[in-house]
Amino acid sequence: MNLEDFENRVLPAKHKLYRFAFRMLGSREEAKDVVQDVMIKVWHGRDLAEVQNMEAWCMRITKNLLLDRLRSRQRKGTYSIEGSDEFHQEELTPHEKTEQNESMKRIDQLMATLPDKQRQVMHLRDVEGHSYHEIGEILELDMNQVKVNLFRARNTVREKLIKLNAYGL
Amino acid sequence: MDSERIETLLEKYWNAETSLDEENELHLFFQAHPASEKWNEAAALFRYLSNEKNKTIPDPFFDQAVTKQIGQRHKGKTIRMRNGFQIMRIAAGILVMVAAVYLIGMEVRKTSPQERADTETDPQLAFEETKKALLMISRNFNKAQQEVGKINLLNEAEQKIRNRPATPEQEIKD
Numbered sequence: 001m002n003l004e005d006f007e008n009r010v011l012p013a014k015h016k017l018y019r020f021a022f023r024m025l026g027s028r029e030e031a032k033d034v035v036q037d038v039m040i041k042v043w044h045g046r047d048l049a050e051v052q053n054m055e056a057w058c059m060r061i062t063k064n065l066l067l068d069r070l071r072s073r074q075r076k077g078t079y080s081i082e083g084s085d086e087f088h089q090e091e092l093t094p095h096e097k098t099e100q101n102e103s104m105k106r107i108d109q110l111m112a113t114l115p116d117k118q119r120q121v122m123h124l125r126d127v128e129g130h131s132y133h134e135i136g137e138i139l140e141l142d143m144n145q146v147k148v149n150l151f152r153a154r155n156t157v158r159e160k161l162i163k164l165n166a167y168g169l
Numbered sequence: 170m171d172s173e174r175i176e177t178l179l180e181k182y183w184n185a186e187t188s189l190d191e192e193n194e195l196h197l198f199f200q201a202h203p204a205s206e207k208w209n210e211a212a213a214l215f216r217y218l219s220n221e222k223n224k225t226i227p228d229p230f231f232d233q234a235v236t237k238q239i240g241q242r243h244k245g246k247t248i249r250m251r252n253g254f255q256i257m258r259i260a261a262g263i264l265v266m267v268a269a270v271y272l273i274g275m276e277v278r279k280t281s282p283q284e285r286a287d288t289e290t291d292p293q294l295a296f297e298e299t300k301k302a303l304l305m306i307s308r309n310f311n312k313a314q315q316e317v318g319k320i321n322l323l324n325e326a327e328q329k330i331r332n333r334p335a336t337p338e339q340e341i342k343d
Contacts, residue, residue: 003236011232018226028227035226039235100216107217127221129189151185158183161210 001043009054010042016055016128017062023123024066026112034069038062056130059138063120070116110160117141118153125150172207179211 001009014035021031038061051057111119120139124130130138135146178195181187187195199205199215228234 003239006239007232007236011235014231015225019221019224022224023221032226032228032231035231036235036238040238043239103213104217104220107213123221126192126218129192131189147185154183154185157214158210161214165210165213 001045001049006043010039010058013055013058014039017058019127020059020062020120020123021066023111023119023127024116025069030069034062034065037065041065053134053137056134056137059124060140063138106164107157107161110157110164113160114153114156118149118156121146121149122153122157175208179208182211 017035017038018031021034022028025031025034038058041061042058111122114122117139121135121141124135124138125132132143132146135141136143139146141149175195175198178187178191182192182195195211196215196219199208199212200219203212203216205212
């Protein structure tokens with residue numbers, strides 16, 4: 001792979017990879033480091049000409065690096081969730097903005113409580129808009145496992161949102 | 170879009186039965202109606218998901234940093250060459266050590282040829298030498314036996330003391 005190829009096919013996936021890494025790690029700096037590692041790994045990878053879906057390939061490498069990080073975190077017993085970025089909507093009043101930000105933070109925390117696999121599947125489907133087939137390819141799961149994990153994730157989120165709503169979302 | 174359609178789509182969404190197009194429909198609806206009272210939970214979730222979609226890597230110089238790193242890795246090959254030199258240096262060190270040991274060994278062998286020559290060529294001398302050596306061993310063996318005999322004497326004495334019956338004085342004391 002030459003530099004031009006790399007800049008056209010790999011670098012544009014950085015934001016997607018970052019969002020996925022941030023979803024799983026909850027730390028901006030660590031997520032950025034992972035994306036950087038993925039880029040270097042892809043650059044040194046061989047037979048990339050055979051890779052048809054470069055984005056899905058990068059996502060798969062990201063998933064593997066994330067698993068390593070999460071495992072090492074489990075061993076060390078460290079976990080931190082940084083707050084989500086500020087919610088920007090120009091037409092809202094300051095009061096409404098604060099409320100929206102609070103709501104975002106609560107959903108963020110709620111998403112963080114989902115098991116890893118469910119969180120990954122829901123993120124890839126609802127944030128990145130991947131097909132079941134692509135999700136299966138990225139996470140190395142069969143179609144059925146993808147659907148089951150998505151069903152469970154959405155249902156847990158729905159139940160928790162109803163509970164949160166009772167206290168004012 | 171009528172509310173019945175949204176209701177149906179949402180039900181399908183929670184059951185993970187929607188297609189990507191249907192999910193897009195929901196995203197568009199909740200973008201247009203971000204504070205929908207009727208579907209409060211869904212509105213909050215879709216608002217959150219839309220916000221997530223817009224997140225970008227928080228480093229405007231990310232591309233430059235990556236391409237720079239890639240460039241450095243390219244130069245990494247020279248580092249590998251340096252590692253090669255390191256290995257060669259170690260190998261040279263080991264070679265010098267082996268040569269030194271071999272040469273010293275040769276020197277030692279040269280300076281003590283009589284040991285190597287030994288008495289093998291003269292049977293009479295060899296016999297004498299062997300006799301001398303065996304006599305020395307036997308002498309030392311006898312000496313050792315005498316010492317052991319002394320220890321045996323001590324042991325016997327100790328046994329006798331132990332086996333002697335206690336005197337009346339000792340019995341009173343006990």
